[in-house]
Amino acid sequence: MLESLFAFVNKIDVASSVWVSSSMGMMLGGWLAAGLTIFMFSFLYKDNPFFKIAEHLYLGAGMGWLFQVSFFSVWMPKIWEPIKSGEDYLVLIPALLGLSLIAQFVPKISWVSRYGFTFVMGYGAGLSIPAELSTNFLAQISGTIVPLFSLGEPCLTGAALWGAFNSFLIFFGLICVLFYFFFSLEHKGAVKKVSNIGIYFLMLYFGAVFGNTVMGRFSLLYGRFDDLYKYSGSNYSYASIIIFFALVTFFVGSHFVDKKKKLKAK
Amino acid sequence: MLRKYTEKFLKMDRRLIFALLTILMFIPLIKPLGLPNKAVGVSCQQVYDFIENLKPGGFILISLDYDPSTRPELHPQAKAVIRHAFRKDLRVAVMTFLPGSTGLIEEIFATVPKEYNKKEEIDYVVLPYQAGFVAVMTQLGSDMYSIYDKDKNGNPTKKMPVMKGITNYDDMSAVMCITGTALLDQWVLYAGDKFHVPMLGGVTAVSQPGYGPYLQKGQLKGLIGGMKGAADYEGLIGKLGKGTTGIDVLNLGHLLVLFLIITSNIILFFMKRF
C-alpha cells in the first residue's frame, strides 16, 4: 500500500519535473516571478491589495521553505533514521527537548519549554565565554599593541613611517573610542576631549558603513531589476511589461473610482 | 519666490525620487556604460592570493550562508571563488546554516562543476543544511563525520574520494564563509581562532567595514566585500559575470545619492543664511 503510494508520488515528481523544466513551465515561472516582484514594488506607490497578497505569500512561503529544509535535512536523517535503524536511541532526548519548546503555546504547561531553552542557553553561554574572551577581547588588544617598526628593516623609509603612523593611529583611536564608551567616569575636562576624538573615529566608521550600505542596497535592487529585464523578453512573452502596465491601469482606474466615490459622498 | 521653489524641492514627493532611481538603474542595465573596474580591493586580492597559493588537491570548506535576500552580492562571489578553487584543482566541500541557501547552492553546482569537468563525490561534495551553527563549527574541530555522515543526497561521506584524509580542521587548507549574516564572526570565534584553521570571508557591503579588526589581526586571511568585491574577484580569475555587470549598473545610482545629499544640504545652508 505504502510502496504503491511512493511509486505514485515518484511518477508525479518525474512528470512535474519534466513539465516545469519545459519552455512552458519556465515561462509560467517567469510570469509568476515578474508578477510577484512588481506586486511587491507596487507598495512604493501606495499600499494596495496586490502588495498585501505578495507580502502574505512571502510569510507563508518562507515558513514553508524552512519547514521542508528542517524536515528533510535534520528531522529525517538525524532523528528518524537513527531511531528506525536502531543505531542511536539517545537522539530521542534532544528531539523531546526540541519539542518541549512548543509547550510555550500552552500556558498551563509552558514551564516544560524551559528544559529546551535551558539546554540551548547553557550550551551557548558556556561556549561563548572563552570564545569571546580570546577572539573579541584579548586578540583585539594584542592586535592593537603592535611594534611600530619591524626588526631588521629600515625604519626611516616612507612606507615604514606611514605604517608606524597607522599603527599608532589605530592604538590612539581605540583608546579614544573606549573612553567614549566608558560611562563610569563623568565626561568632562580631559576625558571629554578624548572621548570627543573618539566620536570622530566612530563617525569615520559609520560613514564607511553608510557608503557601503548604499552599494549593498543598490546591489539587491540590481538583482531584481536584472530579473525583471530578463522576464520582459520575448521568450517570457513580455511578462514584466504586460504586468507593469496592467498594474498601472489598475491604479489609474482605482484613482478615478475613488474620486467619484468622494464626490458622491460630498 | 526662489525660497518657495526650494522649499517645494526639499519637500518633493518621495515617489519622484523612487522613479528617478529606477530610471538611473535601468539605463545601464539596458545599455551598459562599460566603465572598467580597475582598482582591486586589498582584502579581496588577499583571498585570491591565498587560494592561488594552495597546492592542487588541497581541501577547502566553503560555508555558503546567504539566501535570496543577499543573492545579487554574494552569489557572484561564491561562483567566482568556487571557479577559482576548481581551476586550482582543489577539493571543495560546501555546507550551509541557512535554509534559504540550499536552493542557491544547487543552482551553482548544476552548472559550475561542468565548466571544469569536476565530479560530485570525487572533486566536490555538497553537505546538507544544519541548524546549530555553534555545534557544527565546534564539532568540525574533532570529527566532522559525526554531523556530516551523509551528503545532501543521503550518500555516506566518509568513503568519498573527495573526503580522503579529511577528519577535521587540521586536514583542511582553509575554511571560507560567504554570508549575509553575522556567521563569519562565529566562524572566526569558534573555528578560526580556536582550531587555528585559516579563515577567508565573503560578506555584503553593509557588513564589510566591521571586519577590519579581524583582517588587521590576521584572524581573517582575506575578505571579499559586496558587489565590488565580486567584480574584483571575477576580474582576478578572468571570468566576468554578474558582479561585473552589477557594478556597472550601480554607477549612476551612486551618483544620484551623492547628488541628493549635497544639493539638499547646500539648499538648506543658503536658506538658513538668506
Added chain:
Amino acid sequence: MKLIKRTIPLAMVFIIGITMFLSYYIPHEASQTHYVERMNEWYNIIVAFAFLLGLLSLFFTHYGKIKKKVDGWGYSIFVFIGFLAMVIPAFVSGGDLMIGANLTVLGWAYKSIFNTLQATMFSVLAFYIVSTAFRSFRIKSPQAFILFVAAALLILGKVPVGDLIWTTLLGWTGIEISGIVEWIMSVPAVAARRGILIGVSIGAIIISMKIIFGIERQYMGRD
C-alpha cells in the same frame, strides 16, 4: 513541583554552561569527543525545532484572523497558500530541487516564489535609503561632516564612475580614491570597530555568566 519547574532547569543551565566552558580548556578525548561531541549533536537537533515557535505563532495569528473574519482576513489565506506552495512540492520531490539537469517542482517553486519574494522584499530598502539620504542626511556639525566625507568617499570609491570622476578632477594629486577608501577601512574604521567589539565582547561574557549562574532568567518566562 518547584523542583521540576525551576530548580532542575536552573541546575541544567548551570551544569551544561560550566561543562561547555571548561571543555574549551580540556583538550582530552573524554571532554572533546565523548562529551562535547554528544552535546553538539544534541544542540543541533534541538535548534532545528526552534523555528516551530515562529511557524505556530504565524499559523495561530492568521487562523484567528480568518476565523474571526477581521478586516483583511482574506489576505491571511495567502499565508497558508504560500506555506503549502513550498511544502507540497517538497514532499512530491523528496526535498530535491533538481533531477539531473531538470528542476523539480520544488526547485521551480523556490526559484519563482520564495527566491523572488525574499529578494524583492529586501531590495525595496534601496529606495528608502535614497529618499532618507535626501531628506535626513543633514551636515549640521563637524562630526556629521566627517561622516559625510567618509560616506561620500566610499560611495564614489566603490564604483568605476567615481574612480573616473576622481581621476579627472584630482588625478594630478597622485592620490587614488581607492587608496583613501582602503585607508579609511583599515585604519580609523578598525579603531572604531575594535572599540565596539571589545565593548560587545565584555557585554556578551557578562550576560553569559549571568545566564549560567541563574541571575538572568528572562528566557524561562513567568512561573
